[in-house]
Amino acid sequence: LAAFNKDFTDFRYLHFPDAARGRGWLSAILNTVATTNETEDFNEQFSLARRAFGRDPSITTVRCGVSLTFEGLVTVASKPDQVKKDLATFKAFCDGAAARAEKLGDTGESAPENWLFGAGAGDKAVHAVLIVAADTEELLKEKLKNLDTVEQTHQITRVHVDEGRTLTGDLRGHEHFGYKDGISQPGVKDFHREDAGRKGFRDNHAGAELIEPGEFVFGYRSEQGDRKAPAWMKDGSLQVVRRLRQDVAGWNKAVVDGVKDFTGTMDATRLGACLVGRAKDGTPLAPAVSAVTGLGSDRNDFDYVNDPTGLHTPWVAHIRRTHPRAFAGINDNKPKSHRLMRRGIPYGPQFAGGPDDGKDRGLMFVCYGTSLEQQFELVQQHWSNSDTFPPGKSEPDRVVANGFDKVTGLAGKAAIELADGTHGTVDMKRFVRTTGALYAFTPSISTLRLLAEGKDLPNKSIGS
Template identity: 40%
Template sequence: MPHSTDPSHAPAAAGLLPAQGREPEPGPEPDGLPLRRSTEIQGDVLAGFKKDHVHLLLLTFPGRDQARSWLNQVRRRVANTRDVAEFNRDFSRARRARSGVDPARAHATWRALSFTHAGLGELVGGEPYPDVPRGTTQEAFRQGPAERAELLGDTGPSAPDRWLFGGPGQPTVHAVLTLAADRAEELAGALAEERSAAEKHGLTVTFEQPAGTLAGSLRGREHFGFKDGISQPGVRDFDEPDPDHPDQQLGKPGTRIIAPGEFLVGHPKDHRLPDWLPEWMRDGSFQVVRRLGQDVPGWWAQLGDAVAELRERGAVPAEATSEWLAARLMGRWRSGAPVAKHPDADPHADPETDADNDIAYGDDQLGRVVPLCAHLRKTNPRDGLLARLEDGEPVALQGALDGRRIIRRGVPFGERFDPTGGAENGPDAPRGLVFVAYQGDLVAQFEFIQRSWIDADDFPERAEPVGRDGVIGRDGEIAYPVHGSPDSTVRLALRQFVRTEGALYAFAPSLSALRMLAAGEVPVGGEPVDRVLAAPLVLRRGEVVSSGSARLRFEVDGDLRVRDEREEVRWEAGYTGGVAGRAEFWADGRLVLVDAENNAVWATPTEGNPGAVLVVGADGDVAVRAADGTVLWHTETAR
């Protein structure tokens, strides 16, 4: 769960906890990586600030004019990707030249700025985007995590009415200003400057969250003691691909290169529909901010009780310890070494060991080595899904899992637990992780991981429920594999020791968009517009193509429907032959529903028209048009 500084600054546990890890030996900046040179994208999104000292200011605007005036001042201090990437490269190069010692003269202070839906609405003077179809990231962003808490598993001790920020009845947060620095004194100076600017323009600091890299033996680790930040995705056009394995990042075996649109608005995605967000949002990224409290002594005490229970039931070796069980529930040892490769013991005592993300679960489909409820498997299942192609090969990650990845920029808060220390080190002192993630789609990425993987008893799907995430999941039972048995499991009750203490959804605009927002140049509202799509096109369950007045959606019951802007049904395919697997637009001109074997179970009568397009019209109609513009079929829903 910890944040780490520069990849060679400090190592950093896996899964939904933040991510950096050690980088390959830095050399000349490679050609063909345009995103690395971007002065539009904020610097924390792709490059990552990677600093030892971090502080978040949650701000509330007093009014539009004052907010815009403040933004016009602070936007000039927001870091861009080019500057941060160059600094990180030079820092890594200098540190390696000094045999792992931080270069004394290399230090910087960075700022990032994002806005909640309410904040953007205040700056724009209305809705930041005009079209909000049900089930989309636009809806999730507008509602915010408190309204979606039950869907995300934020109930009981994690319920919004217990939150420190973002909950009901609390001040509205409009902006999140992140400051990160190599030196504590420089962070203090930057904070003084930003507090003064906020006060001058009448902004209220609603909440402050200090955080930073943990000291001593926990440097580069989270509060439970595990190295963090290993399974970060690579980004196409930012990270250099390996010539021998172009789908992986150079120097980081197992780190897949993901389409940039999974993290940036307006860029190509992996097998998913375009954003269809306003042009001013291009190069921006949706941000999740969550304060996750960790009960360190409670978690380790539970593991001691659990391993004793498992020994009594003959489910683990007699020599198994709480450390041994903790590694299996995490999926890694404290050093970051994967249990999949080192099942017996942690091979590294040195916390500075290189990160290993080259992990496969294809030969451990039943979770005999790494339990299926392990945090690492729950948040990034890799090839550990039972779905197979006809030739017996694992399902391709591209188009299946790559589009679920997120970029994590987290950082621990609070003092380490030490029963010999003072009150700030005691069991009741606040400590945990400030979880920060960037993605292009809140619903398809963060929320999907949280709802369908972490908080789901039946993921990955097996004969019996595997249980929730064994580290950050809610109270429940997991299926724990019996040691030495090929298929037996025992049920093990686990309690929740990581709780949500605050949450926000925000949007980090590009540098140009910050200027436009400050100048009042972002347009409000908008007119419906034709969405013209060429084959091949796939609509997965719940996905929608919206023109603003017509919404073509493949719905959860397996039927295809057109709804209007009020989400009222205007047309439906009426398929009743079972649950279809997908809706697709084929190159022969047909809009079809297909079953699990990819057979058409419903289709428009438009076969034999290569070059045809599917049009979700601004007039409310949905049509298939021939290459010459002739309407071949339509839903007759124009208004």
């Protein structure tokens, strides 16, 4: 629920040689795992100081998060068969990201055989993901040195390491294509304060709808009462990690070349914004819900009700595909059951412009929730990768359907028709490819402790 929000974030994908060494490692790192409360307290203190002094305060910390894959849990659990039984209804999690690749569009260059982690067997199987996030490079290095020693002591091996780094200069807070990221997040009932003037929305974050906590953390009320879990999952979340390589030169060229397929007022900047749904500085194409209050300080107070056919934010736009807001219920009437708590962190060197430099850069896409199937997978498969979404949008006389999400979806054509009469078809290949992916479970500290001590896990059913 509380983001680490650090400029330096390493991801270590670890393999346990056996149960004893896995448990030993867990015991050793247990005290270092950040709690939600301390993280949220720090974030509050940080925002208060920023508001008071008008710049970032110089308070610094390191935060660690740990999650276990299905194989990791089964390796360290005292009763592996019981854990497998407890997880029987969590099919995507048990199968793992590589087994789900085809239905998610992770094919061709993005297929698991090309992944750096998440598809390996034997000593290449990932059991744990350790996220180490720090405000400064020095703090990160110091922490990593300690963690190296713990890994060596317990003979834990590393399958892969990623170095997430906030971009700098004008690109600070932006992803590699140049668009501001990390703007829209769900609000969480009983965790975030409600706006007294607008029921159902988060205070100070206009447009952030409050969602039941059980959508993101096990053991609490969910939107549909469908997020039941064994008691040992209480206060934990399922985690998606995707290493998404971005071809920035390719994207830049495609939005320049794509302009020729439009009539009206189109240029590369506008076409790029149409594909994302926001301009590079984060300004949305969507008109605000209220003309008086506007988009709010987060520039997030819009719901597309005033734009059903996509004349402002085309249906192809990444932010509309992944969070259709008021139209989310089109498929199943459960608009609040498909939200993602996202943590996107760029990796790799900043792109300097010009032709492709061949360097590996992209986004560490991480999200949390209590259903991989209803949240991440539904968004990726049925919204981003489906050219019939939303249903009913492709009138019979139209030759080109809504197309796919051009940021994270499949290649193919998409029609764009804007309010000023500008219209055309965009046809682009994929400029984001998956180079690693896994599903993991982020347990509560008490469950981590039971696992570390080799004790039995409580498995009465919880949640509603």
